[in-house]
Amino acid sequence: MIFALPKLLSLGLRTPTPMAAITSGSMWPVLRQGDLIFIQGIGAKDLKIGDVVVYRNQINDTFTIHRIAKLEKEFITTKGDANFQEDPPVKYDNVVGRAVSVFKKPLRIPYIGSITVFASNFKNSEYVK
Amino acid sequence: MENSGNQTPQQKKESKIAKPEKKEKYRMRLSDKIIAAVLAVFFICIFYIVLDANKYRTTVRIMPGEGMVGINPSTASLDFGDLSRGASAVRRVALKNGTNLPMYVAILKIGSISDLMDISKNNFKLKPRSEEKIEFTVFVPASAEIDKTYSGRVYLFKIPIF
Numbered sequence: 001m002i003f004a005l006p007k008l009l010s011l012g013l014r015t016p017t018p019m020a021a022i023t024s025g026s027m028w029p030v031l032r033q034g035d036l037i038f039i040q041g042i043g044a045k046d047l048k049i050g051d052v053v054v055y056r057n058q059i060n061d062t063f064t065i066h067r068i069a070k071l072e073k074e075f076i077t078t079k080g081d082a083n084f085q086e087d088p089p090v091k092y093d094n095v096v097g098r099a100v101s102v103f104k105k106p107l108r109i110p111y112i113g114s115i116t117v118f119a120s121n122f123k124n125s126e127y128v129k
Numbered sequence: 130m131e132n133s134g135n136q137t138p139q140q141k142k143e144s145k146i147a148k149p150e151k152k153e154k155y156r157m158r159l160s161d162k163i164i165a166a167v168l169a170v171f172f173i174c175i176f177y178i179v180l181d182a183n184k185y186r187t188t189v190r191i192m193p194g195e196g197m198v199g200i201n202p203s204t205a206s207l208d209f210g211d212l213s214r215g216a217s218a219v220r221r222v223a224l225k226n227g228t229n230l231p232m233y234v235a236i237l238k239i240g241s242i243s244d245l246m247d248i249s250k251n252n253f254k255l256k257p258r259s260e261e262k263i264e265f266t267v268f269v270p271a272s273a274e275i276d277k278t279y280s281g282r283v284y285l286f287k288i289p290i291f
Contacts, residue, residue, distance in 0.1 A: 028244050028270055082270030084215060 014041035015097045020054060020063060021113030026080030027052070027065060031099075031106060034114030037065065038107055039097040047071060047092075052099040052106050053078065055090045063096065183285040185222070187242050189267050190278045207283055209242075209267045214275075217268040224263055224285065226255045233288040236263070240281020245269065254290070 009018035022035040030052070031037065039054050047053065049068050055078070057064045066078035066087060075089035099106040157165070189209035197213040209218040226232045232255040236248050249264035265283070273279070 025244055025270065028272060030272075032244055081272040084271045 009038070013039060013097070013100070015039055017054070017063070017096055020065060021115075022065065022108075023113075026082050027067070028082045030081055031065065031108060032110065034111050035108040036113035037109075038100040040100050042095075042098045044092040044095070047076065047095070047098070052101070054096040054099065056094045056096060058094065059088075065099065178286055178288055181287060183222075183224075183287075185283040185285070186280070187238075187240070187246065187265070187267075187283055188278060188280040189218070189242060189245065189269070191269055191273045191275050193275050207265055212267065212269045214269050214271055214273055217266055220265045222263045222265065222285070223260055224255065224287075225260045226257060226287070228289070229257045230289045230291065231255065231257055233290055234261075235286045235288065237284040237286065238281060239284075240279075242267065242279040242281035245273070245279060246281075246283075255287070 006018060010016060012018075018039055020037055020039055022031045022033055022037065025033050042053075047068060049071055051068050052065060053068055053076070054063055054065050055076075056062075064078070064087070066080045066083075068076055069079040069086055070077035072089070075091060076095065077086050077089050079086040101107060185207045187207040187209070190211045192211045192213050194213040196215040198210070198216050198218060207220050207222075209220065212218055224234065234251075234253055234255050236251045238246055238248070245267050247266045247268065249266070250261070253261075255261055263285075
């Protein structure tokens, strides 16, 4: 069941990455560090300003979860709610999906994603070194 | 007076059954005693660690504007005073290990301020007879609510390593 869940979610949400852990506070207070969120695959024409999207960040090859601030022909511009500046424009191809929302708020499971965060923090802590 | 000699074999059997059984006294086995002792030591250790932990009340109030720092608060507690969006404040706590045992230091932050606070060092080993300074930084993000006070508590646990 545990092993089948990501595959089932992947099929249901039409994306190869159906879940993501929040590792920073850039979307605070909507999303908090350690939250687990669900991602649904979405077409470029269905994206709207204000949607919380997940995209592959080409600069550091990681996933970023931010809110759409501007929609242009070839690019979208996102911004973290807690950030003061907008992110560099992102191509539509790099958008992985949109955060699954309930009552216009991203659906999140608190603390579950922190297992990943804790593991990475512990790995980098001095005690391990 | 009853004469037991006159009892039938059936009556004899019944009187045997009716006899109250002697209660067996429960005695702890050696393994039970060891488990109880280990659990007692474990709980005493946890109790000591929790009791010995340094506890700090933390608070920050968000004021209008951007990048401004308000009243300079006292350094006695982790009071970050009034900060506007984009501003940050640092408080330092000196942690001293006066014992001959190394200590494992773990810091726990709770409350609404915990998302805004960054700790310079956490989950580390403090050498015997040494001192370490820990920095607590609060940065107010763009999405912080103006005129709201974010507060919480910080627990600094020191666990002796044998």
